[in-house]
Amino acid sequence: MSILNKEDYEEPTCLLNMDRDAPRPAFSVPIGRVIEKLDEYLSRDDWAGAGRHLNYWLAEAKAGGDKRGELAIQNERMGYFRKSGKEREAFEALEAALQLLDELGMRDNIIAGTTWVNAATVCKTFGHAEEALPYFSLARTLYERELAKDDKRLGGLYNNMALACADLARYDEAEELYHKALDTMRRIPGSELEQAVTLLNLADLQHMQDEEADVFPLLEEAEALLKTEDLPRDGYYAFVCRTCAPGFDYYGWFMTAKELREAAEKIYAGT
DSSP states (O other): OOOOOOTTSSOOOOOOOOOTTSOOOSSOOOHHHHHHHHHHHHHTTOHHHHHHHHHHHHHHHHHTTOHHHHHHHHHHHHHHHHHHTOHHHHHHHHHHHHHHHHHTTOTTSHHHHHHHHHHHHHHHHTTOHHHHHHHHHHHHHHHHHHSOTTOHHHHHHHHHHHHHHHHTTOHHHHHHHHHHHHHHHTTSTTOHHHHHHHHHHHHHHHHHHOTTOOOHHHHHHHHHHHTOTTSOOSHHHHHHHHHHHHHHHHTTOHHHHHHHHHHHHHHHTTO
């Protein structure tokens, strides 16, 4: 059985709020603009351009001694290589980010949670779910202490941690985490896409335990959420549609899968 991989429940968070007491670098990477431009590349499905963009700004951060900017870029590179299926490069970015986190003395900062979540999803994506869980646990402790219950990052953590638990046949833990993710996301306006992804994950979990399980209500709700009319039809919407389509295919919802793929291609084509 092919389980839908949805590690991209949420894109890596932009790391802007760094410790102001650290020494100023000779040059500071404009992280906000860098990530905005990265989003433009991805909205056009231009992965080669996105890679060149990240490599350029990583070199700039290193040349200018901007370790905070370097940490931000390495976090983005973890996600980029993970989604590109480049295991060696993803783990190199992971190790670099963790080293920078220690060098900057930021393990108690919320940015550490983002880094640990990104590290965990890299491990999970490439078949190392057991190694992912300690990173998820570190992030969970920090997030639950520092974030509001309606923070999207918390929902993303629960969803992705559940995926790792499911891979390890820790089904009860996975189900509890999926419901925590849904509880979090339902508090947040405009989070229909994240809810849909989690519902599809929950359907997969139930099917893994019992092939005769009735997952129709979960698929029906996920489909309705994905078709919410007032959601922005942007690159993120296209990415989620393309990611979810195989799940609907697996359960025989071929028309829904076809509609999602067509919606994604239309957005990527700029039409």
